[in-house]
Structure formats: structure tokens, C-alpha cells
Amino acid sequence: MGGGGGRDPTAEGRFIRAVPRDAERVRFTIDGRPAEAWSGDSLLAAILVTQPSLRQHEFDGGARAGFCLMGACQDCWVWSEKGERLRACTTPVAPGMAILTAPPMERFPHG
Amino acid sequence: MAEVVIVGAGPAGIRAAGVLAAQGLRPILVDEGRQAGGQGYRHPSPGLALDMDALMGTEAGKYRALHADFAELLPLIDYRPRTLVWGIEERRLHCMRDGRQMTIPFDVLVIATGAMDRVAPLPGWTLPGVFTLGGAQAVLKDQGCLIGRRVAFLGASPLLSLAALQYRKLSAQVVAVCDTSPFRDKIAALPRLAAVPRTLARGIAYLAALKSARVPLFHGVTPLAIEGDREVTALRFLDGRGRERRITCDAVALGYGLKPETQLAELAGARFAFDAHFRLWLPVTDEDGRAGEGLYLAGDGATIGGADAAEASGTLAALAVLHDLGLRPSVDERPALRRRLARLRRFQHGLARAFRWPGPALSRVPDEVTVCRCEHVTAGDIRRAMDADLGPVDVNRVKAITRCGMGRCQGRVCGPALQEIAAAHAGLEAEAVGRLRGQAPVKPIPIGLLAEEHA
Numbered sequence: 001m002g003g004g005g006g007r008d009p010t011a012e013g014r015f016i017r018a019v020p021r022d023a024e025r026v027r028f029t030i031d032g033r034p035a036e037a038w039s040g041d042s043l044l045a046a047i048l049v050t051q052p053s054l055r056q057h058e059f060d061g062g063a064r065a066g067f068c069l070m071g072a073c074q075d076c077w078v079w080s081e082k083g084e085r086l087r088a089c090t091t092p093v094a095p096g097m098a099i100l101t102a103p104p105m106e107r108f109p110h111g
Numbered sequence: 112m113a114e115v116v117i118v119g120a121g122p123a124g125i126r127a128a129g130v131l132a133a134q135g136l137r138p139i140l141v142d143e144g145r146q147a148g149g150q151g152y153r154h155p156s157p158g159l160a161l162d163m164d165a166l167m168g169t170e171a172g173k174y175r176a177l178h179a180d181f182a183e184l185l186p187l188i189d190y191r192p193r194t195l196v197w198g199i200e201e202r203r204l205h206c207m208r209d210g211r212q213m214t215i216p217f218d219v220l221v222i223a224t225g226a227m228d229r230v231a232p233l234p235g236w237t238l239p240g241v242f243t244l245g246g247a248q249a250v251l252k253d254q255g256c257l258i259g260r261r262v263a264f265l266g267a268s269p270l271l272s273l274a275a276l277q278y279r280k281l282s283a284q285v286v287a288v289c290d291t292s293p294f295r296d297k298i299a300a301l302p303r304l305a306a307v308p309r310t311l312a313r314g315i316a317y318l319a320a321l322k323s324a325r326v327p328l329f330h331g332v333t334p335l336a337i338e339g340d341r342e343v344t345a346l347r348f349l350d351g352r353g354r355e356r357r358i359t360c361d362a363v364a365l366g367y368g369l370k371p372e373t374q375l376a377e378l379a380g381a382r383f384a385f386d387a388h389f390r391l392w393l394p395v396t397d398e399d400g401r402a403g404e405g406l407y408l409a410g411d412g413a414t415i416g417g418a419d420a421a422e423a424s425g426t427l428a429a430l431a432v433l434h435d436l437g438l439r440p441s442v443d444e445r446p447a448l449r450r451r452l453a454r455l456r457r458f459q460h461g462l463a464r465a466f467r468w469p470g471p472a473l474s475r476v477p478d479e480v481t482v483c484r485c486e487h488v489t490a491g492d493i494r495r496a497m498d499a500d501l502g503p504v505d506v507n508r509v510k511a512i513t514r515c516g517m518g519r520c521q522g523r524v525c526g527p528a529l530q531e532i533a534a535a536h537a538g539l540e541a542e543a544v545g546r547l548r549g550q551a552p553v554k555p556i557p558i559g560l561l562a563e564e565h566a
Binding site: 014015016017018019020021022023038039040041042044045048049052053054057059060062063064065066067068069070071072073074075077084085089090092 | 143144145150156157158159160161210227228237238239240241242243245246247249250251253254255256257258259260281282283341342361362372481484485486487518519520523524554555557
């Protein structure tokens with residue numbers, strides 16, 4: 001149970017947790033890698049506290065980490081394993097989510 | 112009884128709902144957010160040990176009052192959170208909630224969709240670590256997260272110093288506050304800013320607090336570049352005296368004031384006019400917020416006014432609805448509200464003068480800089496397309512040729528920059544190159560959703 005959601009000194013994340021969260025621990029995966037977050041975290045926060053960027057841009061290939069953080073710019077799309085598109089800044093993380101940071105079709109061009 | 116639907120549950124939408132509910136109506140309040148409050152008065156997500164009183168400072172009382180009033184209002188209205196309105200036709204809203212399509216019929220529509228940051232492109236602004244100024248605050252209030260460890264604040268906005276202080280309060284290192292507008296613009300704006308002395312005093316207090324905290328504060332800067340390869344490593348700019356400076360940082364919050372979310376107002380039939388104070392296309396309303404038959408606009412989604420004006424204009428728009436429906440409250444509060452709103456808007460005009468959008472200066476954005484971050488269109492792409500095209504100079508034409516503004520965000524982010532770059536390149540006034548038109552869906556929706564609707 002929560003209370004320990006403060007700074008994680010081992011994380012090489014972009015976002016810094018500034019205050020603790022009293023919530024259940026949530027396990028999910030990012031491109032197959034196991035990750036943990038707190039219930040109530042947005043997908044974007046859950047991902048960016050553990051890594052410096054979110055995805056590669058589909059045209060310029062540059063790294064991106066979202067931009068507006070309020071559901072307007074659509075720069076933070078990720079995908080569920082089923083191929084549903086999720087706007088990471090406004091979608092809460094949920095237990096067992098298997099998040100792909102590129103659309104499934106791009107990752108498996110022959111699949 | 113007429114079906115009244117309000118879109119947006121920020122201060123304007125909540126106050127409008129309150130007025131209607133007090134007269135015995137049961138408005139539908141549609142909210143894209145998961146919790147009411149909008150952006151500025153955003154409520155922390157569940158379980159977060161965030162001291163909102165400390166974060167909201169002098170505005171904590173208003174923040175608390177709005178959320179307390181909303182809790183009381185909730186049983187009296189039909190509140191629909193997590194509901195994106197993506198289209199409007201024939202008195203029906205097309206919505207998506209939890210991945211499902213639905214339509215909401217209405218007789219009267221109050222649109223209170225708020226605003227987002229206006230940004231100006233510069234080299235490196237698409238790097239991870241660069242976020243909008245409002246976004247930097249939103250992720251703090253909603254998620255208790257900071258956008259980086261060493262954060263620079265860049266742009267032209269009174270919110271630069273407010274956000275910097277909020278970040279400091281939560282132990283971020285604020286390495287610089289870089290305001291592109293010169294200090295003399297603040298002096299020039301004083302007569303209009305004096306319209307609301309309390310808020311003016313607040314702004315001066317922010318600057319004093321930054322100074323006493325020894326946060327480097329620069330006025331009149333010229334941004335040169337955000338440096339970094341895979342993420343932000345430094346901000347480079349010319350200070351007010353023209354000296355080049357490079358400040359190491361791992362995040363930049365970027366904001367040049369706010370721009371209203373007018374896409375739904377446009378679909379609902381509002382007319383637009385170019386506003387010289389803000390250098391923005393704004394929907395045309397009367398002083399109570401009427402924008403057409405059964406159509407009312409309120410809050411920052413109508414014109415930039417700030418949170419206090421949002422509450423006042425939401426109240427006023429709802430009173431206009433009641434009057435137009437023939438339901439007259441015993442006390443007519445409208446004259447007092449109109450006066451208050453006029454004063455608050457005069458103050459916002461002062462802010463637009465004090466923290467000026469660079470506008471024509473965007474003609475100096477280098478060719479290689481990305482303007483449209485969705486479709487990866489550079490300033491050079493825009494200029495070359497305009498040089499090659501012999502047709503009339505119009506931003507919609509530039510969009511059609513270059514795809515600038517055609518991507519995922521539908522021009523929300525690049526629109527103001529495209530307007531200025533295109534106008535400057537054609538040697539025209541900003542308004543002479545037209546207005547980027549919106550269309551449904553105003554935000555991307557799954558293709559399957561449309562199929563569902565027509566099934």
C-alpha cells in the first residue's frame with residue numbers, strides 16, 4: 001500500500017514525482033518490459049517517470065515525450081496490444097496494460 | 112422544457128450550470144476531463160498528497176469554493192465526465208465516452224471549452240523535455256510530477272513566474288525565467304492593468320518572490336535555441352542587452368499566453384473576427400456571450416479573460432439563456448456582471464500588452480525550424496510553398512499544400528505561428544491571410560467509432 005510514491009533515486013525518468021501518492025501499486029508493461037506505477041497515474045506519467053522519452057516521431061524519427069499535457073496536441077499517443085490508440089496524458093494506467101509505444105502495425109510490418 | 116447542454120466543466124461551465132440548476136433546470140454538463148475543474152482549477156488525481164492550498168496560494172479560496180459548489184451542484188445536474196464532444200450538427204452533439212459513440216440532442220448550447228497555451232517555435236522545441244507552460248502546471252496539479260529537475264521557463268506570460276514559483280515550492284530547481292517581452296512593455300500596460308489592482312499586485316508579488324529566491328529572471332530575451340540531441344540539455348538566448356547566454360537545463364516550459372479552444376464554437380456556427388489585442392481569431396459574441404440562435408460562449412473558450420472572468424462570464428451566459436427562455440430571475444444581476452467582466456477583460460488586454468506575443472518577429476524563425484510538430488513541416492517548407500504558389504495568400508491554402516496544421520492536433524499548436532509566418536512572408540497583416548478553418552472530428556477519434564454511428 002501507498003505512501004512510498006516519492007522520488008525514486010534509481011529512475012532515469014524525465015518526470016520527477018514531487019509528492020507521494022497513497023494508492024495501489026499497478027503492474028504493466030512498456031514495449032514488453034515490466035514497469036510499475038501507482039493507481040491514479042496517467043499513462044504518460046507512469047512511463048515518463050521511468051524513461052526519458054515516450055516514442056519516436058513517425059516522420060522525423062526524433063524522440064518525443066508529449067507536449068501540451070492536457071489532451072490537445074495528441075503528441076503522446078501510445079497503443080494497447082489490441083491496437084487501441086491511447087492518449088497517454090489523459091488515460092489512467094491500469095493493471096496488466098501492455099503498452100506499445102509504436103502502433104502494432106509498424107512494429108510487426110509482416111504480421 | 113428546453114434541453115440545455117454545457118460543454119466544459121471549468122469555472123465557466125460550472126458557474127453556468129449552477130445558475131441554470133438554481134432556476135430548476137437540469138442541464139447536461141459534458142466534460143472531457145475525468146474530474147470537473149478545467150485546467151487552472153484542476154483537481155489532483157486520486158490519492159495524491161498534494162497541498163493544493165499551498166500551490167494555489169492567493170487563489171486557494173476560489174479553487175476550494177468552485178469545487179465545493181460543484182459537489183453541491185452534482186445531484187442537480189446531469190454531469191458527464193470523460194466525454195469528448197467531437198462534432199456538432201443539427202442541434203446534436205457527437206460524443207465519445209469510454210470508447211463508445213453517443214449523441215446528445217440540445218435546444219440550447221453553452222460552450223465553455225477553455226484554452227491552451229499559445230507557443231512560438233524555435234530550434235529544438237520538439238525535443239523531449241519541452242512542454243507547454245500550462246502543461247507543466249497541469250502535470251503538477253494532476254499527477255504531482257515535475258517536467259524535469261532543472262527547469263527553464265520561456266515565453267511571454269504572467270504565468271511564467273507563477274509556474275516557476277509553484278515548481279520551486281515542490282523542490283524543482285528553476286534555472287531561469289526568460290520573458291521575451293521587455294520590461295518597458297509592463298510599464299506601458301500599467302494603466303490597463305490598474306483595472307484590477309488585486310491581480311496586478313499578485314503579479315508584482317510573484318516577481319518579488321522570484322527575485323528574493325534569486326531565480327535568474329530575464330526580460331526582453333530573444334530565444335535562440337533549445338539544445339540537445341535526444342533530450343533537452345540547455346536553453347540559449349540573447350538577454351535584454353543582447354548578450355548571448357546558455358543555461359543548462361533538462362526541461363523547458365514554453366508559453367506565450369493562452370489561445371481559446373474555439374473548434375466547437377466554429378462547428379456550432381459562431382462567426383470569427385481577428386482581435387488586435389491578442390492577435391488571435393476570436394468568436395464574435397454580444398456582451399452576455401450570445402454567438403447565435405441558442406448558442407452561448409463563456410470563459411477562456413470565448414475570449415481570454417482568466418479564471419475570475421470565466422466564472423463571471425459563465426454566470427452571465429447562463430443568465431442570458433434564462434432570459435432568452437423567458438425565465439427571469441427576480442434580481443437582475445446582469446448589469447453588475449457586465450461591468451465586472453468589462454473590467455477583467457480590460458485587465459487581460461493589459462496583460463496582452465505587458466506580455467506580448469512576438470507576432471511579426473516570427474518572420475525571423477529560421478527555415479529549418481519545425482513549425483508543425485505533427486506533420487513535420489518547417490518554416491522553410493511554408494515559405495517555399497508560398498513562393499511557388501501563385502494563388503491567393505491564405506493559411507488554408509498553405510495548409511493544403513504543406514500539411515502544416517493538418518495533423519493530429521489540427522493546427523491547435525502551430526496555427527498562431529503559421530498565421531504570423533505566412534503573413535510576414537507575404538508582407539501582409541496577420542488577419543489578411545485568413546483563418547485556419549476547423550472541421551469535425553475536432554479531436555481524433557477511432558475510425559471504428561464513425562462506423563458505429565452510421566451502423
